[in-house]
């Protein structure tokens with residue numbers, strides 16, 4: 678175990694499963710002090726992530742908030758985690774926020790209802806916006822904000838226009854906030870995964886043809902693993918990435934380059 682995350686307090690949204698869980702474990706392996714495992718519905722998965730972090734000798738707490746509730750959810754999430762952090766560490770400060778929780782509807786333009794549009798924009802863009810606002814005064818100097826976007830902001834995705842646009846907004850926010858946070862040495866970056874082996878894709882990747890198509894997107898001719906993306910996020914979260922801010926970091930395995 679390295680010590681790159683020694684004394685760091687991290688909050689990772691959507692870390693019960695998938696990429697978020699892999700990020701939580703990557704930061705735990707690097708010796709973080711406390712990790713907030715946020716989830717919405719799947720308490721069993723969140724508790725399993727907490728147990729796996731604790732097995733690495735790192736403190737962890739599960740925090741529930743349904744990001745469909747936008748700012749209320751963001752405020753509640755921070756209130757719960759801040760209190761848990763005070764109990765566990767004596768301080769409600771935060772070093773690393775990873776806005777990872779997200780949903781991805783495969784709905785072309787004409788099939789996108791207003792309800793689906795509002796849901797994807799609220800979970801993927803509005804809630805991260807207000808979570809950053811909620812934690813802004815609590816992030817310590819030299820902290821990190823990392824927003825999880827998608828390669829669909831670079832590669833046209835007529836199958837997912839509302840989803841791609843919600844992440845495009847998150848990327849614009851990433852750039853817009855970087856100068857403000859830089860005054861305290863805090864970096865703000867986005868990571869863009871490509872097709873990654875998680876529950877989000879399990880159903881359609883079960884089709885051999887669809888999987889072959891997904892594999893062919895990457896120059897490495899395979900689908901990404903959650904750890905492939907998590908290691909990029911762990912780098913950005915570390916002191917090694919102190920000179921990189923306001924950037925969109927591709928983690929698609931060179932998809933369509």
Ligand SMILES: NC(=O)c1ccc[n+]([C@@H]2O[C@H](COP(=O)([O-])OP(=O)(O)OC[C@H]3O[C@@H](n4cnc5c(N)ncnc54)[C@H](OP(=O)(O)O)[C@@H]3O)[C@@H](O)[C@H]2O)c1
Pocket residue numbers: 690691692693694695696697715716717718719720722742743744745777778779780781800825826827828869870871872873874875876877878
């Ligand atoms: N997988 C990919 O191929 C891929 C590609 C590009 C970008 N991404 C992005 O990467 C991020 C993680 O994706 P993933 O594939 O790891 O997802 P996943 O396996 O489907 O896990 C989604 C996570 O988000 C949480 N979540 C879902 N709806 C929520 C809500 N309403 N409120 C709060 N939390 C909610 C889930 O919590 P529960 O467990 O409680 O449901 C879970 O922790 C997302 O932002 C996604 O857009 C993924």
